[in-house]
Amino acid sequence: MSTAPSRVIETTIGLEIHVELATSSKMFCGCEVAFAGEPNTRTCPVCLGLPGSLPVVNERALEHTIRIARALNCDVASHSFFARKNYFYPDMPKNYQISQYERPLGAGGVLEITGDFPTRRVGITRVHLEEDTGGSLHVGGSGRIADSEYSLEDFNRAGTPLVEIVTEPDIKSADEARAFVTELRAIVEALGVSDVRMEEGSLRVDANISVRNAGETEHGAKVEVKNMNSIRSVGRALEYEEGRQRAALISGDMPVQETRHFDEKAGTTSPMRTKEYAFDYRYFPDPDLVPFEPSDTWIASIERAMPELPVHKRSRLAEQYGLRPADIGILTTSTAIAEWFEEAASAYDGPAQKVANWIIADLFGLCNEAGIPLTECKISPRQLAGLVRLVDSGSISGKQAKQVLGGMFATGDDAALIAEKEGLEQLSDAGELSSVVDEVIAENPDAADKVRAGQMNTVGFLVGRVMRKTKGQANPKLVTDLLTQKLAP
Amino acid sequence: MTAGSGPPSGDGLVWRTATELARLLASGELSSVELTGALIERSDAVDPGINAYLHRTDELALEAAGAADARRSRGEAASPFDGVPVAYKDIFVTRGVPTTCGSKILEGWVPPYDATVVERCHGAGLPMLGKTNLDQFAMGSSTENSGFFPSRNPWDTGRVPGGSSGGSAAAVAAGAVPWAWGTDTGGSVRQPGGLCGLVGAKPTYGRISRYGMIAFASSLDQASPLTRSVEDAAALMAIAAGHDPCDSTSIPSPAENYLDGIDGGIEGLRFGIIKEFTGEGSQPGVRARVDDAYTRLEKLGATLQEVSMPSFQHGIPAYYLIAPAEASSNLARFDGVRYGSRVAGDTNIVTMNSMTRDEGFGAEVKRRIMIGTYALSAGFYDAYYGKAQRVRTLIIQDLRRAYESVDLIVCPTSPTTAFKLGERTDDPLAMYLSDVYTVPFNLSGNPAVSVPCGLSSDDGLPVGLQIVAKTLDEKTMFRAAYAFEKDLGFAGSPEGRPRL
Numbered sequence: 001m002s003t004a005p006s007r008v009i010e011t012t013i014g015l016e017i018h019v020e021l022a023t024s025s026k027m028f029c030g031c032e033v034a035f036a037g038e039p040n041t042r043t044c045p046v047c048l049g050l051p052g053s054l055p056v057v058n059e060r061a062l063e064h065t066i067r068i069a070r071a072l073n074c075d076v077a078s079h080s081f082f083a084r085k086n087y088f089y090p091d092m093p094k095n096y097q098i099s100q101y102e103r104p105l106g107a108g109g110v111l112e113i114t115g116d117f118p119t120r121r122v123g124i125t126r127v128h129l130e131e132d133t134g135g136s137l138h139v140g141g142s143g144r145i146a147d148s149e150y151s152l153e154d155f156n157r158a159g160t161p162l163v164e165i166v167t168e169p170d171i172k173s174a175d176e177a178r179a180f181v182t183e184l185r186a187i188v189e190a191l192g193v194s195d196v197r198m199e200e201g202s203l204r205v206d207a208n209i210s211v212r213n214a215g216e217t218e219h220g221a222k223v224e225v226k227n228m229n230s231i232r233s234v235g236r237a238l239e240y241e242e243g244r245q246r247a248a249l250i251s252g253d254m255p256v257q258e259t260r261h262f263d264e265k266a267g268t269t270s271p272m273r274t275k276e277y278a279f280d281y282r283y284f285p286d287p288d289l290v291p292f293e294p295s296d297t298w299i300a301s302i303e304r305a306m307p308e309l310p311v312h313k314r315s316r317l318a319e320q321y322g323l324r325p326a327d328i329g330i331l332t333t334s335t336a337i338a339e340w341f342e343e344a345a346s347a348y349d350g351p352a353q354k355v356a357n358w359i360i361a362d363l364f365g366l367c368n369e370a371g372i373p374l375t376e377c378k379i380s381p382r383q384l385a386g387l388v389r390l391v392d393s394g395s396i397s398g399k400q401a402k403q404v405l406g407g408m409f410a411t412g413d414d415a416a417l418i419a420e421k422e423g424l425e426q427l428s429d430a431g432e433l434s435s436v437v438d439e440v441i442a443e444n445p446d447a448a449d450k451v452r453a454g455q456m457n458t459v460g461f462l463v464g465r466v467m468r469k470t471k472g473q474a475n476p477k478l479v480t481d482l483l484t485q486k487l488a489p
Numbered sequence: 490m491t492a493g494s495g496p497p498s499g500d501g502l503v504w505r506t507a508t509e510l511a512r513l514l515a516s517g518e519l520s521s522v523e524l525t526g527a528l529i530e531r532s533d534a535v536d537p538g539i540n541a542y543l544h545r546t547d548e549l550a551l552e553a554a555g556a557a558d559a560r561r562s563r564g565e566a567a568s569p570f571d572g573v574p575v576a577y578k579d580i581f582v583t584r585g586v587p588t589t590c591g592s593k594i595l596e597g598w599v600p601p602y603d604a605t606v607v608e609r610c611h612g613a614g615l616p617m618l619g620k621t622n623l624d625q626f627a628m629g630s631s632t633e634n635s636g637f638f639p640s641r642n643p644w645d646t647g648r649v650p651g652g653s654s655g656g657s658a659a660a661v662a663a664g665a666v667p668w669a670w671g672t673d674t675g676g677s678v679r680q681p682g683g684l685c686g687l688v689g690a691k692p693t694y695g696r697i698s699r700y701g702m703i704a705f706a707s708s709l710d711q712a713s714p715l716t717r718s719v720e721d722a723a724a725l726m727a728i729a730a731g732h733d734p735c736d737s738t739s740i741p742s743p744a745e746n747y748l749d750g751i752d753g754g755i756e757g758l759r760f761g762i763i764k765e766f767t768g769e770g771s772q773p774g775v776r777a778r779v780d781d782a783y784t785r786l787e788k789l790g791a792t793l794q795e796v797s798m799p800s801f802q803h804g805i806p807a808y809y810l811i812a813p814a815e816a817s818s819n820l821a822r823f824d825g826v827r828y829g830s831r832v833a834g835d836t837n838i839v840t841m842n843s844m845t846r847d848e849g850f851g852a853e854v855k856r857r858i859m860i861g862t863y864a865l866s867a868g869f870y871d872a873y874y875g876k877a878q879r880v881r882t883l884i885i886q887d888l889r890r891a892y893e894s895v896d897l898i899v900c901p902t903s904p905t906t907a908f909k910l911g912e913r914t915d916d917p918l919a920m921y922l923s924d925v926y927t928v929p930f931n932l933s934g935n936p937a938v939s940v941p942c943g944l945s946s947d948d949g950l951p952v953g954l955q956i957v958a959k960t961l962d963e964k965t966m967f968r969a970a971y972a973f974e975k976d977l978g979f980a981g982s983p984e985g986r987p988r989l
Contacts, residue, residue: 045602049822051590052582052604052701054736084818086865090838095821145838153826282865284874287707287815289737 069106604701683953
C-alpha cells in the first residue's frame with residue numbers, strides 16, 4: 001500500500017505598487033493635483049501633450065520620492081534621469097510616459113514586516129518617479145476598450161507624479177503581502193507625501209504570484225493579478241490565486257503566465273485578454289529633461305526633515321506607554337490615529353493602556369458605524385481622557401461610561417456633562433447604599449445565609465439585586481464591600 | 490546708390506534689411522502700416538511663384554503694425570525693431586493661428602498658446618506676416634516633403650530653396666518679409682540660407698527656448714533666424730535668446746547683446762579648416778567660392794590652420810539614428826485622438842490610430858519613424874542609438890580639442906548649390922548628404938552661421954560659408970561673419986538678390 005507523499009508547495013509573491021504623490025502641482029507642469037472633479041478642467045498644453053509643449057520637473061516630487069526611497073532603506077542614485085516609455089494608449093497624451101528605467105532614484109532597499117509569520121525581510125528592487133496617465137471611460141460593450149462604442153478621456157489626472165515601488169519576489173503568502181501593503185501604506189502616510197487611498201487610486205497594488213514544489217530552483221509561471229482596490233482585496237485575491245495555482249500544480253495542470261483580474265464581488269480571479277505580443281517600450285533618456293544629481297547634502301536635509309517612521313513609532317510606544325504589541329500595531333496604522341492616542345494618553349495620568357482600550361474597543365466601533373475616521377469624530381483626545389478619569393474616580397461605572405461615550409460621540413460634550421444630564425452619576429454614598437443593601441438582605445434570606453456560610457460566589461447575586469434596585473447607579477465595588485461586611489460570618 | 494539711401498518706396502523697401510527698416514521707422518520716415526502693406530503687396534506678387542507661405546496673416550499683421558505705429562508715436566517703442574514684420578516657419582505654435590508643421594496630420598489645429606520665440610517677438614513688436622512652408626515635421630532638405638506643396642528658390646524657381654526651413658528662406662530671399670524664423674536640427678536653416686543667398690544662424694543648443702516649437706529631434710532642434718544681413722541675424726537671435734523656465738534644456742545664463750562689438754574685425758582670429766571636409770565632396774563652383782572666402786579671411790588679418798575631425802565622417806550616420814529615434818517618440822502623439830486630422834476607419838482605436846498616421850504622415854516621416862523605432866528596439870538599442878550617442882561624444886571631443894588652437898571653424902555650408910526640384914526625391918541618401926557639413930554642429934550643439942560668399946561660377950547660384958564658434962561664443966561668430974560680409978559686399982548689392 002502506498003500513499004502519495006504530501007507535497008510542500010511554496011508561494012512566491014512580488015508586488016508592484018504605485019503611489020500618487022500629493023504635491024500641489026503636477027509632475028511636469030503647474031496644473032493642480034486633486035481627485036476627481038469636472039473632466040478636463042485641470043489641464044494645460046504640457047499635461048495634454050500638445051505639440052511644442054515641454055516638461056519641467058517638479059522638485060517637490062523628487063524630494064517626496066527620495067523620502068520614500070530612504071524610508072524603504074534604498075540607496076539614492078547620485079546620478080539619475082528620466083526616460084520615455086513608449087506605447088500607444090488614448091489616455092496617455094504623448095503616447096509615451098515620462099518614467100525612469102536605468103538609474104531609478106532609489107534602489108536596493110529592504111522593508112521588514114511582522115505578523116503571524118516569521119519576521120520577513122522584503123527586498124525593494126527599485127523606487128522610481130513617473131507621470132500618471134489620464135483616465136478613460138469606455139462606453140458600451142463590456143466596459144473595456146476593445147468592444148466599446150466609444151471612449152471618453154479625462155486628462156485631469158494626466159501628469160500627476162507617481163512613484164513606483166517594486167519588491168523582490170520575497171513575499172511568501174497572501175498574509176505577508178497584506179502585511180507588506182499595510183506597512184508600506186503606514187510609511188507613506190507617515191511621510192506625508194500621499195493620501196494613500198486605495199479606493200481613490202492614490203495607492204495601487206499589482207502582484208506577481210507563482211507557486212512551485214519546494215526544492216525547485218526555478219520559479220513557476222508568473223501570474224500578474226490586477227484590480228485589487230483595498231488591502232483586504234489584496235489578501236483575498238492572493239489567497240484565491242494561491243489556492244487556484246496550488247490546485248493546478250497538484251492536478252498537473254500547470255498554471256500559465258498571464259494577467260488575471262480580481263473580481264471583488266465573486267472573490268475570484270479570471271484571465272484578462274492576453275497580449276498578442278510582448279511590448280517593447282523602447283526606453284531612452286528623455287531629451288527634453290536634463291539628468292539630475294541629488295547631492296548628499298540635499299539627501300541629508302530631506303532625511304533630517306523626515307517624520308518618525310511607523311517602525312520607530314512602534315518601539316517608542318511600547319517603551320513609553322507599555323502597550324500590548326497588538327494594540328500598538330492597531331494604533332500605528334496611521335499617523336493620525338497614533339497622534340490622537342498620544343494626545344489622549346498625555347492628558348491622562350494613569351496607565352495609557354486604559355486609554356488605548358477605550359479607543360480600540362469602543363471608539364473605533366462608533367467611528368466605523370458612523371463611517372468616519374477617528375480624527376473626524378466629535379470627541380477630542382482630551383475628552384476621552386476625561387471619561388477614563390471619571391471612571392477611575394468611581395463617579396460612573398464602566399458600563400455607564402460606555403453609554404456616556406455614546407453621548408459624547410453624538411454631541412461632542414464632556415463626559416461629566418453627559419453623565420449629569422443623563423443622571424448617570426454613580427451611587428457611591430455608603431450611608432445611602434447601606435439601607436438598600438439591608439433591604440436586599442431582608443428580601444433574600446436564603447442567599448444571605450449562603451454567604452454567611454462562606455459561599456462567596458453568591459455575593460454576586462446579591463450585588464446584582466442591589467444594582468437592579470438602584471437602576472444600575474450603585475458603585476458595585478462599594479456594594480460588594482458593604483455586603484461582605486454585613487454578612488460576615 | 491546703396492540700398493540704405495534715398496526715400497523709401499514700395500519696391501526699394503522690400504529689399505531693405507530689418508536693421509535699415511528699424512531706422513526708417515524710428516526716424517518716422519516710414520510707418521509700420523506702410524511697410525507691412527508693401528510686404529503684403531510683395532507677397533501677393535511673388536508668393537504664387539515660390540509658395541513660401543502655408544498661411545498668411547495679413548490682417549493680424551496690419552493690426553499689429555497699427556499698434557506698433559501708435560507705440561512709436563507715443564515714444565513707447567517696444568524695442569528698436571517695433572513694427573518690423575517677421576514670418577515664422579509653421580513649426581512654431583501660434584495662438585489662434587493654424588499651425589500644421591507642414592503635415593496633413595495637423596490640418597485644422599489651432600493652438601491655444603504661443604511658442605516662447607513667438608511670444609518674445611510679439612513682445613518686441615514684430616507683426617507676424619504668416620506661417621511659412623517646411624518639409625513636414627522639419628524632415629527634409631528641400632521642402633519637397635511638405636504635406637502641402639514644395640516651395641521654390643527665388644534665384645531659380647525650378648530649384649529648391651533648401652530645407653527644412655525653405656519657406657522662410659524663400660520668403661526672405663524674395664523680398665516678401667525682411668527676416669523670418671526657421672529651425673535648425675541638422676542644417677535646416679543654414680542650408681536654405683546658403684542656397685538662397687541669406688544669413689542663417691543657429692545658436693548654441695539651449696540658447697533659445699524650444700517651448701512651443703514642435704519637436705522633431707529634441708536634443709538637436711534650435712530656433713534660428715534667416716535674414717539678409719549678419720547684423721539682422723544677431724538682432725533677431727538676441728530678441729529670442731535667453732533663459733526660459735518652460736524649457737528644461739534652456740541655458741540659465743542671460744543672453745548677450747550680439748550686436749555689441751560686431752564691427753570689431755577679425756584681425757588675429759584663428760580659423761580652423763576641417764581637413765576631412767576639404768576633399769572632392771563639394772561642387773567645383775562651391776569649392777572655388779569657399780577657397781576665395783578663406784583667402785579673404787586671411788586678407789582681413791585672420792590666420793588659417795588645418796584641424797582634423799576624424800569623428801565627423803560618422804556624423805551623418807549618427808545623426809540619422811539619433812534624430813529619427815527621438816522623432817519616433819516625439820511624433821507618437823499624432824494619433825487622431827486629441828487634435829488634428831482623424832481617419833476613423835472601422836470602430837477600433839488601433840485601426841483609427843494606424844489609419845490616421847498612415848494618411849496624415851508623408852513618406853519621409855514614416856521612413857524616419859521606422860528607422861527610429863528600429864534603432865530604439867530592445868536588442869538593437871546599443872548597436873544603433875547607443876553607438877550613435879558615443880559618436881556624438883567623440884564629435885564633441887574632437888571639437889573641444891580643435892578649439893584649443895583655433896577661435897572659429899570655417900567650412901562650406903552645403904556641398905552643392907540649390908538642386909532642381911525632384912532631383913533627389915527618389916534618393917534619400919543623396920538628400921541626407923546635403924547636410925554633411927552642417928550636421929556635426931547640431932550633434933555638438935555649437936553655434937554656427939551660414940553667410941553668403943558669392944555665386945557659384947558653375948550655375949550662378951548662391952554659395953554659403955559656414956562659420957562655427959565655441960559653445961556660447963555667438964559674439965565671435967557674428968563678428969567674423971560681419972567682417973566677412975562687409976568686405977565681400979555681396980549682401981545688399983544687386984548681385985546679392987535674385988531676379989524675381
